[in-house]
Amino acid sequence: MSLINVTNLTFAYEGSYDNIFENVSFQIDTDWKLGFTGRNGRGKTTFLNLLLDKYEYAGNISANVTFEYFPYEVQEQENFTIDIIREISPNSMDWEIMKELSLLDIDDDVLYRQFYALSKGEQTKALLAAMFLKENSFLLIDEPTNHLDAEARKKLSNYLRKKRGFILISHDRYFLDNCIDHVLSINKTNIEIQKGNFSIWWKNKQRQDNFELAENEKLRKDINRLSESAKRTSNWSNEVEKSKKGTTNSGSKLDKGYVGHKAAKIMKRSKSIESRQQGAIEEKSKLLKNIESSDSLKISQLVYHKNKLVELENISIFYGDTMVCNDVGFSIEQGDRIVLKGKNGSGKSSLIKLICGEDINYTGSFNKGSQLKISYVSQDTSYLKGNLTDYASNNNIDESLFKAILRKLDFSRDQFGKDISSFSGGQKKKVLIAKSLCEKVHLHIWDEPLNFIDIISRMQIEELLLEYSPTLLFVEHDSEFCKNIATKSVEL
Structure with a gap:
């Protein structure tokens, strides 16, 4: 076991005004089967590229492992698959390669076929097998399921479930649920890590979102009530202050000391209500930051004249x-x-x-x-x-x-x-x-x-x-x- 420590990471693409990451810190255990989730454009692939040291960034990333990125770019696709696997993992023995391929339900004959002649699924499996064979490597697996059929996805997911330690970006819920034990979610305003698969993370997120929505509604009503109360108190205070210059109904002069004392008490109460109101507003501002937009969309399809x-x-x-x-x-x-x-x-x-x-x-x-x-x-x-x-x-x-x-x-x-x-x-x-x-x-x-x-x-x-x-x-x-x-x- 080793740790990947991310401290005060800040990054933006050159020419962009918006940071992808801003002063974020977290820790990843390399024994975790870690699934990444988050909206498109939130920085999942960008973070993998930062681990690979492809971009300059502020902050610090430290790790005692060698990162390997999938999809691996094969330059000489006319080469035999066995030669490409040996290029990736030169110290692997033939029996180790065959054993790894058997775990992915791939026949040995793919080793002696040219790489370009393999199906997309066979290419994906062969490359992942080679990369897992490489010593002291920690795999960064970026959307391996694209263009794989359902059966190939299931086999690949079962294979990953038996492995120890990787980061996986995938948008297939079943695939993630079957093979990960931790989730890192890149939210609107922060990064969170939770133990469990995607479904567990999603239930926790829905629970948190529902809690924040309920709290938000309660605080909204509280702010409205306090605003009305503060407005009334302020009006009372102003009326009392004005009366210091006037007289009583009987024509006698007002006790300005008493009136001033009363005005001060009302003003103090007004300040107290204002302070509570500000506290409620600040509390409200902490909510709803990570609730994702999921408004319903409207489409209208034409009706054909026949069924x-x-x-x-x-x-x-x-x-x-x-x-x-x-x-x-x-x-x-x-x-x-x-x-x-x-x-x-x-x-x-x-x-x-x-x-x-x-x-x-x-x-x-x-x-x-x-x-x-x-x-x-x-x-x-x-x-x-x-x-x-x-x-x-x-x-x-x-x-x-x-x-x-x-x-x-x-x-x-x-x-x-x-x-x-x-x-x-x-x-x-x-x-x-x-x-x-x-x-x-x-x-x-x-x-x-x-x-x-x-x-x-x-x-x-x-x-x-x-x-x-x-x-x-x-x-x-x-x-x-x-x-x-x-x-x-x-x-x-």
């Missing part, structure tokens, strides 16, 4: 002589929320392209409603660029609604002035989802929409879909999201 929108019967899709899926059949009716499931390469994205109208080579019967309007969210975000105002205009969507949705998905106002190409992966995905939600369509089709999107935003999108029940066909490997959202499942 059945799309129908597929005995569909097989081909790329050249290669068949990617065989004998698929299902229909999409209004109100359906259908998840397409299957391993990577089973034809999920190809079916989506067929429904969206792309030129796909297929056999079988495919019928789509005439003049059916579809909104499509793709996996790819690399083409996004320009400012949000122009993006809304070019896509004929309501700019105010578009930006309101982004605000509710935790975009700061200064983000609106930046070029979309500079956004994080999660922020780019939110741009595509916000655009889709603004479009007047009959059917939403989303292909792995949640890649890189933070957990709180995922929950918020879930609430939206459950509230407004749009017709939706989607591919997603987040098992919790699928369980909560899908009304039907199609297994390929």
Whole structure:
């Protein structure tokens, strides 16, 4: 066991006025299986880069371990996998490598295949196995589940659960729950560490949020009551002070000493109420700092004139002589929320392209409603660029609604002035989802929409879909999201 000590850490990117971290201190035990959580853009990956000494910062980070970062960048992808593993962990014996791969349920034959020929899941597992074999290394694992199918995620999560000591960034709730024992949350105003998995942390956060909301309401009423009381007392004091210059009703002169004494007592009471009021305001200001914005969003989907929108019967899709899926059949009716499931390469994205109208080579019967309007969210975000105002205009969507949705998905106002190409992966995905939600369509089709999107935003999108029940066909490997959202499942 060793410790990672972070003391008075302050960091901002060059040219930015806002600090990502400001004077934060905490301690991490390298035996912990530590999950990171926090909204997109809060600094999770930035903190990993600070541990790797990639940026200059104020404060101090001390550790007696060598940090290794995943995803590992493989330069020579045409090399055999065994050579890449040996490059990462040169002291590992062949039997150790094979044992590690067996824990990840990978066949030994991947070792003697060129790395680029491996699937994304096989590449991820092979690299993580190599990095865990490296002596005196502490792994910083940044979103390993992106593009992994549900089965691959489960195997990887089970593998990590048996390991000792790492930091993991993931937005998959089930994945985190299965393999971590501590949570570090990067909140709006501070950083907290708790023992337990994500679900335990989330319950504690909800309990704290509910307590603060109740306290906030109580203090709000207290402040209003004290303000009214202070106002009345101040008026009394002023009236008494004015009367020092007057006379009594009988015409005799007032006892100015008595009146002054009475005015002083009222003023003292006024000051006391003011002090209590200020204390209540200060107490109120300590609350609600870390409550995340989760306002409900509103969408209005068009109603198609028929109940059945799309129908597929005995569909097989081909790329050249290669068949990617065989004998698929299902229909999409209004109100359906259908998840397409299957391993990577089973034809999920190809079916989506067929429904969206792309030129796909297929056999079988495919019928789509005439003049059916579809909104499509793709996996790819690399083409996004320009400012949000122009993006809304070019896509004929309501700019105010578009930006309101982004605000509710935790975009700061200064983000609106930046070029979309500079956004994080999660922020780019939110741009595509916000655009889709603004479009007047009959059917939403989303292909792995949640890649890189933070957990709180995922929950918020879930609430939206459950509230407004749009017709939706989607591919997603987040098992919790699928369980909560899908009304039907199609297994390929």
